[in-house]
Amino acid sequence: MPDEEGHPEPGEMELGKVLAALADPLRRRVVTELAAGPEGEARTCSSFALPVAKATVTHHFRTLREAGLIRQVNRGNSRMATLRRSEIEQRFPGLLALLLAEDARHRP
Amino acid sequence: MPDEEGHPEPGEMELGKVLAALADPLRRRVVTELAAGPEGEARTCSSFALPVAKATVTHHFRTLREAGLIRQVNRGNSRMATLRRSEIEQRFPGLLALLLAEDARHRP
DNA sequence: CACAAGGTACGATGCAAGTCGTACCCAGGA
DNA sequence: TCCTGGGTACGACTTGCATCGTACCTTGTG
Incomplete structure (x- = not known):
């Protein structure tokens, strides 16, 4: 399984698909956590501790990857996910800010 | 059927639901056209000339209304739809600009 | 009044999406 | 070398969504 697969260009x-x-x-939570981080x-898929089975986690990360929101690369025996921050910001300006603002609204 | 029904507060x-x-x-097209207008x-539902049956049009406008994106009020024998511009902008800043920018990208 | 126009309500249908269990693979460590 | 942990592949199930036809309601108009 090659690394560069199912990653659309900006x-x-x-x-x-993005919306x-x-x-x-669950997928919004993944993106928001990544956007709030450095x-x-x-991060690995499992580090998000989504309350669903392993197969379902794979499904959600594939959806995020094929929409272009995250990038997944093999590293050792794990598969690391990173937010495609600059591409998202260039293509859909303000989208990540929108998610972060909504997230902040729900945790005072 | 009262006018104020299924319209969530900001x-x-x-x-x-909004996403x-x-x-x-089709629903994105309705919102974009309203956002691009004055x-x-x-406007009436039928003025958008969506390429689907009448019952389907009703379904889409109900979805938009229950998400809080449009307001529908009875006027005579028609039901006029307006964009809840200020509420959307207050609650999800930049969302409408995002839709308009994406729309402009597809019509040169 | 009768009729057309704009919408809604209801039921049915076909398809996509979210979920899961199981089997499997692959890299690292004991 | 075997085993464990992180992910994927596949098939199945269930729910939800988009779509439609039909019947019906309401308002305005000839």
Whole structure:
């Protein structure tokens, strides 16, 4: 399984797919946590502790990857996920700020 | 059927519902057309000429209304739809600009 | 009044999405 | 070398969504 697979170019990212990906609360949580963390942070899928089975976690991360929101690369026996921050900001300006603002609204 | 029905307050608008509503291309088109038009513009459902049956149009406008994106009021024998511009901008700053920018990208 | 126009309500259908269990793979460490 | 941990692949199930036809309601108009 090659590293560069299912990662659309910034120009190929579709707003419909991005919005559909972010409509799911679990996927939105992943993106929000990455956006709230430091630039370039790489985390494993399991580090998010999503309350679903392993196969479901894989499904959600594939959806995020194919929408262009995250990048996944193999590193050793793990698969690290990073937020495609600059590409998202260039293609959909203000989107990440929107998610962070909404997140801050729910944890006082 | 009363006018004020299924219209959430700005504080009750849920990002998940809003994103799910905007993930559909037909619904996104309605919001984008309203956002591109003048402030306070009121249009009938049929004026958008969506390429689906009447019952489907009703379904899409209900989804938009329940997400809080549009307001529908009875006027004569029609039901006028207006964009809840200020509420959206207050609750999700930059969202409408995002939709307009994406729309401009697709019509040169 | 009768009729057309704009919408809604209801039920049905087909398809996509979220979820899971199981089996499997691959890299690292005991 | 075997085993464990992190992920994936596949198939199955269930729910939700978009779509439609039909019937119905309401308002305005000829």
